[in-house]
Amino acid sequence: MKNENMKKIIESISQNFIYIFLLILIVLIAFVNPRFLSLVTLRDILLQSSTRVIIAIGMFCILLTGGVDLGAGRVIGLAAVLSASMLQTPDYARRFFPDLPQLPLWLPIVIAILAGIAVGLLNGIIISKFSVPPFIATLGTQVIAYGVTSIYFDLPPNNSQPIGGLRKDFTFIGSGSIGGVPIIVIIAIVIAVIAWIVFNKTSFGKYTYAIGGNRQAAEVSGINVKLMLLLIYTIAGACFGFAGVLEAARTGGATNNYGFMYEFDAISACFVGGVSTTGGVGTVPGVLAGVLIFGVINYGLTFIGINPYWQYILKGIVIVVAVSIDIRKYLTRK
């Protein structure tokens, strides 16, 4: 009887390992410096994590199907440069488009997101129509996206100068707050809630899990797998585009190297958060926990004064250890 109880406890610990790990991490840091447990810390970590949440959710959709997108970072760069170039203050000295009239705020944002959608759609077409493995397809398109961004960025009179002097109404999205809560955090929460609803309450979500879980079975069941993949890569592209816009707004500028390697942070967060490497398994709360773990490591280690380079080593360990514990859930028991 005692044994049974122990088993149950171990079971539930392994099922919820990721959340427990996050808690332990916070407790450990708070142990070294109790001032870590404050609203300011919470606010800062959430602020730093918000764009990452949006990127990770885009990546989550793709990883669920058993695919991957190595081009997320480059799409972020493209969207950041596009939106920033059209949203500079009129009196700024080095404007990207010197004679551009004041555009309504939404227009450049929509254009940047559309650019993300275009890359996502291209990925989707290459992957579903031509059956190119996602790894290769997105490896190719990310180089193209970087090329396009750099050419645009290099246009005279800008000539590859960092884009700055962004409009206040734009940067307000990235740094302003409503009732003490940063707008960007609210956006991230809204997107996470939408994602949770989509993946738990809609047929679209169930189909995505099914495709990742057994693509052939999904096809036989009459699911239009190709169309689904096309949609998923496009939606992910929109997420990355939107994240790029927010990055520009948050930092008040953009260069062609914005977002570089962000896809790896997103992929790591998803895997640490319990998304299966082969697809078909994963939850939105898990992904959020994954992002937060890295947020806490980033912020917390600096907070208690550890050499920032140690963060890399710890992050690497976390990825390997967390996944090796999490994967135990699916291994056939010997």
Add this chain to the structure above:
Amino acid sequence: MGTLQEDYEGKHKRRKVKHLNGGNATCLASVPLKKQNIIKKVNSIMMDEFILEINNISKEFPGVKALDDVTLKVKTGTIHALVGENGAGKSTLMKCLFGIYKPDSGQIVLNKKRVEINNPSDALKLGISMIHQELHPVPYRNVMENIWLGRFPEKKYGPLSFVDHKKMYDDTRLLLKELNIDIKPNEKVANLSVSKVQLMEIAKAISYDSKIIIMDEPTSSLTENEVEHLFKIIKDLKKRGVSIIYISHKMEEILKIADEVTIMRDGKLIGTWPASELNIDMIISKMVGRDLTNRFPKRQNVPGKVKMRVENLTSSIPNSFKNISFEVREGEILGVGGLVGAQRTEMIEAIFGLRSVQAGEIFINGEKVNIKSPIDAKKHKIALLTEDRRLTGIIPLMPVLENTSIANILKYVKPNFLLDSKKMRNDVAKAVDLLRIKTPSLNKVIKDLSGGNQQKVLFARWLLTEPEIFLLDEPTRGIDVGAKYEIYTIIADLAKQGKSIIMISSEMPELLGMSDRIMVMCEGRMSGIIDGSKATEEEIMRLATKFIA
């Protein structure tokens, strides 16, 4: 074993001595008849040595007692069949023997010595090899590299050693020639048919020169001729003193080949009998623990008007099916027989829109339909239960709920795009009840269910789409006898409700027991359609081999 035997011997001697001392006649003839019998029995025990004894093995998985104090004794140079329903523990027991699982208690005695087998490589070293139920070849490597994988012959050049391809080639050729298997050593495995791959695996198991070979459903994808061939190989091995543990669901095969039969049920040993004392009905009733006087339910379906007509269906791939024409009526079960490779699966998947056709027309209710994908097929109320449940059926890590509803989920989308999960759950629960699917809850992931229950979930998946035509591809493959009967009942009920059923089956009794008519295919062509009530196995076999040169 050694001590046991000495014991017997000792007693035997003592008994003789006693008689001598008693001053009676010195020959055995004077010993009372009862005692003579005892001596004979002792003698026979001494002669039949057990090469392998698996004693009192138990193995528990979380929540399931997979093996409960099971004992299996295999005599030298015999074919020992191991039968039981799926989940009876046969494969688990063999996995314990082969070192894949570690038993919780019990011991393995090999050649009278107690052994510890911790992994398959230990087992191979001890002279135990295994043909696994699921074939795992390395597809893009050739036959010889697959056979000698992990023990390539090597040539040494000073401190360096390289793979000796020539020796490997010659050894492989010799091995295959000895076994009379027609495969080239340097053929890429991906190019071989499933049955050739199975023969290769058999050759591989034999190549270890083992004293014990475990064969876990070795004939699952072999043709009749190849099964005969395998039996010849097995008998040959037996002559050489090799013992074979033979697992199969095919009773006819077991009775034909086995010397002894051990029956298991629910992880427990039921007993071991000489095969000569058993018949099919006896084995089945011992396996399921109840008498199955009838292996098939009574069918009450009445075929009505023509539901679907297929005309001249021809694959766009050469050497696949061609010129297939047939019709199926409402409330009719049309069996499709033939050998493996007769292109039955290809034909049925083409009807479902999974494969392309070069020519041919399909009419449903007299109207010509155009089916290019499973989505089209679903619109025309066709359902397909595929041949390979694991590969193309279940979504392993998804709960039963979603696995059941996935083909029909759009029906539950509310105007606000969210799913009506309450209605969905209700409908699934109803289907689960109706088909008597055994699952602890609807949230259980399907891979934890038994094969029979997984298959029933797939039936439920399609039942929810309310189809009128069911295409069933080997609906009872790899399912235990009890669950088979339940699947047959489901099929019979569907036919009774007026559904049209096309059922591919490689099991003759199933074809004969379930079909109103039987269509037989051979080499991609239709070789005949016969009345199910008058058909015989011989006639089906004759048609199934009609075009084979």
